[in-house]
Amino acid sequence: MTTLHPIREADTDSLEQMLSMLLDGAVETLDVSPDLYDTAVDRYKEVGTWLGLHASPDYTIYPQGSFLLGTVVRPQTPTGEYDIDLVCRIPLHKTSTTQDQLKQRVGNQLITYRRWKQDQGHTDGPVSLESRRRCWTLGYPGFHLDVLPAIPDDEHQPHGILLTDKNLHEWQHGNPTGYADWFATRSELSHSLLEKRASIADVPVWHIRSTLQRLVQVLKWHCMTYFADDTDNRPPSILLTTLAGRAYRGEDDLFTALRNVLAVMPAFIEQHNGQWRVANPAHEEENFTDKWNEYPERRHAFNTWFGELTATMDNLSRMHSEGLDAVYSRLTKSFAPGPLQHSFTRYANRMKKTATQQRMSATGLLSTTTAGPRRRPQTFHG
Structure with a gap:
């Protein structure tokens, strides 16, 4: 490992910039790649089209959760498969069906779809189909689609839905579309996000991650690492996402945003009559800390x-007199080292290149106008 000199503002990035780039580069490696994203979208769109043609045109499938929010983090499991949540919405009233009937109704259609793909000799169909607690899971190489049967929630229109759960008697409430709208509004507090999207018109919106999206990915990544051997007690990602979204105030720098969010997150955890509560901002009756x-x-x-x-973040903020190696070493004590190693190598190479350009400029071999100003690279999805 190349040892670098301690950080000096005159010739390198600030500590906050360094930490932001290291964290940003690390979670970028955990994000779903553009190719896999396109494949997943193609697969669930085909499932939705097939259901519309063979079951009913009223069947609709759309994403929810981290895939919709742009906060996917690759699971730390042996397979490392991405988990993509989908809603299969059928326009039925809850008095005309039961949770079991709805679950089986969707399952029967997915069984028929998978059989049709096999009979047609298609090699891009799901390799597996499994019934789980709240969903049906279609398995594909590198990812799986969790299809959640749902019906409209007449009391929370236009986007509210009711979901099944074989372990619970009552229908479960949700509003993934409304939640995504709320999260997008929080993300757009960042002026740099709007500038990036305006300046790169030919790149799809989901390629460009906002500071809030990256911040949530950092929280989820650290949480996965911390609770690797205690998944039962691991906080749900929707809780982390909600608290971060409420606490975020539009900071552009990732490390600064992370520290500020951590400082005020507890203020959004409420307690009423001895009961802990963090409400769904798109459905106040849903409690993420129930x-x-x-x-x-x-x-x-x-x-x-x-x-x-x-x-960890407080300790890192005090490392102004340390070098890149020391900062990297401190990060690996709390975060999984694999993604950080990739980010560290890329960042160290960038710093060496910049130092080389500065030395060449000082000897007159390369002018400062040729080297140009150092700019933080755009963060693209994958």
């Missing part, structure tokens, strides 16, 4: 994780 009231150890686990991450 399990804390049933399993207090999950709240304690969240607080322990939160304290560890906050302490």
Whole structure:
């Protein structure tokens, strides 16, 4: 590993810029690649089209969760398969069906779809189909699609839905479209995001990650690492996303945004009549900390994780007199080292290239106008 000199503002990035680029580059490697994104979209669109033609034109399939929000992080599992959540919405009233009937209705159609793909000799169909607690899972190389059967929630129109859960008697409420709209509004507090999208018209919007999207990916990545051996107590990603979205104030620098968000996140965790509550901003009746009231150890686990991450960020913020190696070493004590190694190597090479250009400029071999000003590279998806 190449040892670099301590950070000096005169000849290199600030500490905040360095940390932002290291974290940004790391989570970029965990993001879904453009090719896999396109493949996943093609697959679920085909499923939706098939259901519309063979079941009913009223069947609709659309993404929800991290795939819709642009906050996907590759799971730290042996297969490393991306988990993509989809809603299969059927326009039925809840009095005309039960959760079991709806779940099986969608399942039967997916079974028929998979059989049709096989009978046609298509090699791009799902390699597996499995019934799970709330969904049907279609398996593909590198990812799987979790299809959640749903019906409209007449009391929360236009986007509210009711979801099935074989372990619960009551229908589960959701509003993934409304939540995505709220999250997009929070993301667009960043002026740099709007500037990036305006200046790169030929790049799809989902290629360009906002500071808030990257921030959420950092939180999810650290949480996955921290709870690698205790997944039962790992906070749900929707809770992290909601708290981050509420706390974000439009900062452009990733590290600065992360520290500021961590400083105020606890203020958005409420307690009413002894019950912990973080409401869904798109559906106030849904509580993302309902399990804390049933399993207090999950709240304690969240607080322990939160304290560890906050302490890590505070320690990093005081490393102004340290070099890149020391900063990298401190990061690897809290985050999975693999993605950081990739980001570190790329950043170190960039710094060496900049130093070389500066030395050449000083000897007159290369002018400063040829080298040009150093700019933070655009962050593209994948």
